[in-house]
Amino acid sequence: MKLEIGRIYIKDIQLGNETSVKDGVLTVDKDGLISNLKEDERIRDVVIDVAKPGEKVRIIPVKDVIEPRVKVQGGNNGFPGVTSKQAQCGEGRTHVLYGAAVVTVGDIVGFQEGVIDMWGEGAKWTPFSKTYNLTVDIQVAAGLNPHTHEETVRIAGLRVAEFIGLAGENLTPDEVLTFEIGSIFEETAKYPDLPKVVYAEMNITQGLLHDTYIYGVNQSGILPALLHANEELDNAVISGNCVAACDKITTYQHQNNSVIYDLYAQHGKEINFLGVIMVPEHTTLAGKLRASDYTVKLAKMLGADAVVVSEEGYGNPDSDLLMICKKCEKSGIKTVLITDECAGRDGMSQPLADTAVEAVAVVSGGNVSHVVTLPPADKVIGNAAAISVLSGGWEGSLLEDGTLMCELNAVIGATSEIGFHNVTCRLY
Amino acid sequence: MKNLIITNNPAVAEKNNNTVLFVDGSVEETLIMVRDKVHSGYELISHPLAASLRMMFSPFRSVILGKKSNKIDAFSAEIIEDSIIKYKRHMDFRKKDSANCEDYKMIDLILLESAIHEQAVTW
Numbered sequence: 421m422k423l424e425i426g427r428i429y430i431k432d433i434q435l436g437n438e439t440s441v442k443d444g445v446l447t448v449d450k451d452g453l454i455s456n457l458k459e460d461e462r463i464r465d466v467v468i469d470v471a472k473p474g475e476k477v478r479i480i481p482v483k484d485v486i487e488p489r490v491k492v493q494g495g496n497n498g499f500p501g502v503t504s505k506q507a508q509c510g511e512g513r514t515h516v517l518y519g520a521a522v523v524t525v526g527d528i529v530g531f532q533e534g535v536i537d538m539w540g541e542g543a544k545w546t547p548f549s550k551t552y553n554l555t556v557d558i559q560v561a562a563g564l565n566p567h568t569h570e571e572t573v574r575i576a577g578l579r580v581a582e583f584i585g586l587a588g589e590n591l592t593p594d595e596v597l598t599f600e601i602g603s604i605f606e607e608t609a610k611y612p613d614l615p616k617v618v619y620a621e622m623n624i625t626q627g628l629l630h631d632t633y634i635y636g637v638n639q640s641g642i643l644p645a646l647l648h649a650n651e652e653l654d655n656a657v658i659s660g661n662c663v664a665a666c667d668k669i670t671t672y673q674h675q676n677n678s679v680i681y682d683l684y685a686q687h688g689k690e691i692n693f694l695g696v697i698m699v700p701e702h703t704t705l706a707g708k709l710r711a712s713d714y715t716v717k718l719a720k721m722l723g724a725d726a727v728v729v730s731e732e733g734y735g736n737p738d739s740d741l742l743m744i745c746k747k748c749e750k751s752g753i754k755t756v757l758i759t760d761e762c763a764g765r766d767g768m769s770q771p772l773a774d775t776a777v778e779a780v781a782v783v784s785g786g787n788v789s790h791v792v793t794l795p796p797a798d799k800v801i802g803n804a805a806a807i808s809v810l811s812g813g814w815e816g817s818l819l820e821d822g823t824l825m826c827e828l829n830a831v832i833g834a835t836s837e838i839g840f841h842n843v844t845c846r847l848y
Numbered sequence: 849m850k851n852l853i854i855t856n857n858p859a860v861a862e863k864n865n866n867t868v869l870f871v872d873g874s875v876e877e878t879l880i881m882v883r884d885k886v887h888s889g890y891e892l893i894s895h896p897l898a899a900s901l902r903m904m905f906s907p908f909r910s911v912i913l914g915k916k917s918n919k920i921d922a923f924s925a926e927i928i929e930d931s932i933i934k935y936k937r938h939m940d941f942r943k944k945d946s947a948n949c950e951d952y953k954m955i956d957l958i959l960l961e962s963a964i965h966e967q968a969v970t971w
Contacts, residue, residue, distance in 0.1 A: 529948065529951040529952075529954070529955060530947070530948035530950075530951045531902060531905070531906075531945055531948040531951055531952060533902060566954065566958070567958075624899050624900075626899050626959055626962060626963070627958055627959040627961070627962030627963070628955065628958045628959070628962070629955065630899055630900075630959065640962070640966065663899075663900045663902050663903060664899065664900030664901065664902065665902070666901075667900075668900075701899060702966055703894050703895060703899075703959065703962065703963040703966060704893055704894050704895070704912075704963055704966050705892055705893065705894070705895060705923070705924075705927070706893070707966055708895070733899040733900050734899070734900060734901055735895075735897035735898050735899050735900065735901070735903070735904060735934075736895035736896075736897045736898065736899050737899055739895060739927065762901065762934075762938070764937065769937055774930060788901055789938075808947075809945070809947075809948070827901075829901045829902065
């Protein structure tokens with residue numbers, strides 16, 4: 421399977437009367453976009469705005485972040501199985517408005533968090549302070565049930581990414597990346613001496629605000645599925661979860677999964693990268709046992725020597741992570757785990773809800789309990805009332821001038837468990 | 849076979865009144881009730897913790913138990929004990945998010961229903 425990603429560098433974003441990219445400036449036809457979105461009768465109103473790096477702007481509560489793209493060769497445009505007819509993702513050529521992002525905003529429940537600060541202290545912690553963001557605040561029609569409300573906002577964000585992505589259709593990209601891996605037999609014949617590595621990506625799949633979709637299929641109802649690494653890089657996977665702000669994998673992060681990028685970079689050099697197993701994180705213990713058994717079985721069938729496992733969320737998914745680890749290691753398959761830590765404010769507590777002696781190679785994405793102080797913004801996009809939800813929930817965490825103290829938990833992408841973020845580890 | 853739901857969420861108790869053991873108290877007291885039941889031989893069907901830190905701030909929690917047997921299920925016992933330790937570590941210094949009680953009740957109920965729907969347990 422061969423995929424070309426053509427990056428068109430975006431250096432600014434503005435609202436106007438047409439949607440185009442000229443000299444790196446993305447202009448968005450605001451009225452055209454709003455009327456396009458309102459074709460969905462579940463949408464009552466849409467507020468479009470922009471937020472640029474360095475501006476004293478806070479976006480809250482963020483639901484999802486999506487990279488605008490267009491398919492120029494092969495497959496179908498948009499998100500196959502969701503906004504367009506089913507097609508194979510991961511082949512042909514896709515143009516990306518690189519540096520731009522669609523950020524959907526809106527309360528589905530009152531306790532939603534998820535902040536992006538475009539400046540100062542807050543900007544240090546989220547990768548989406550560096551993107552030129554088109555914010556889309558969706559107000560839905562009265563009387564929608566919570567599931568329909570969530571779906572409406574989720575699909576609207578994808579449609580916006582598709583709408584503005586079209587501006588890149590006929591442009592010459594500034595950079596073209598090529599992702600090509602053949603069948604496991606071909607690659608193993610090419611690299612007989614390299615260790616065979618599988619990536620197991622765990623995704624939250626536990627119900628409303630806690631779901632992930634592959635080609636539009638809710639992952640909660642399926643067994644772990646094997647994907648070619650290119651599929652996720654090409655719009656096959658969508659986020660439907662908007663509670664775990666710091667470590668949820670936004671759609672943008674699925675489209676640019678750092679683990680896949682890094683494994684690709686080592687393919688044919690250090691490792692033979694076999695593919696991606698998408699692992700659902702169930703609520704029930706039976707589901708956890710089944711998904712971990714099935715993941716290890718797939719890894720064994722593929723002849724994997726090692727599995728890199730990334731987690732999504734915190735709490736009950738820790739059990740899944742360590743079940744996969746223990747079962748792989750007992751089968752002779754080495755594991756590297758990527759997670760984040762809930763290690764208390766000083767970072768000294770036990771980081772996960774579960775432990776295992778087999779977990780000897782663990783990469784941390786950061787401590788979600790680390791406290792940050794965020795000064796007030798000049799402008800708030802979204803719902804300013806959500807800021808009180810964001811604050812730490814202890815005495816003195818929200819000051820009169822609007823300065824708030826919160827845990828990294830509330831900051832979008834702050835402790836990404838697929839490594840798409842700003843935090844790094846250092847040995848002392 | 850019917851499951852036993854242990855909950856402090858009134859919305860769950862209202863909908864499932866014949867299979868619920870309602871705890872008129874906190875999430876911690878609910879988890880302790882789950883632990884006591886596990887130690888009396890019930891097995892855990894759903895994990896006692898949620899999947900995100902924000903849901904850990906919820907004032908409501910529902911946990912599904914399965915069959916009661918004559919001996920303790922060690923796997924269930926280990927999970928509930930670890931979960932209580934983890935829960936207390938987070939919540940001992942923190943106020944519960946009571947401003948959004950109604951939304952937390954609703955999401956706890958919806959996530960519970962998803963868990964029940966996930967797999968009908970008949971063993």
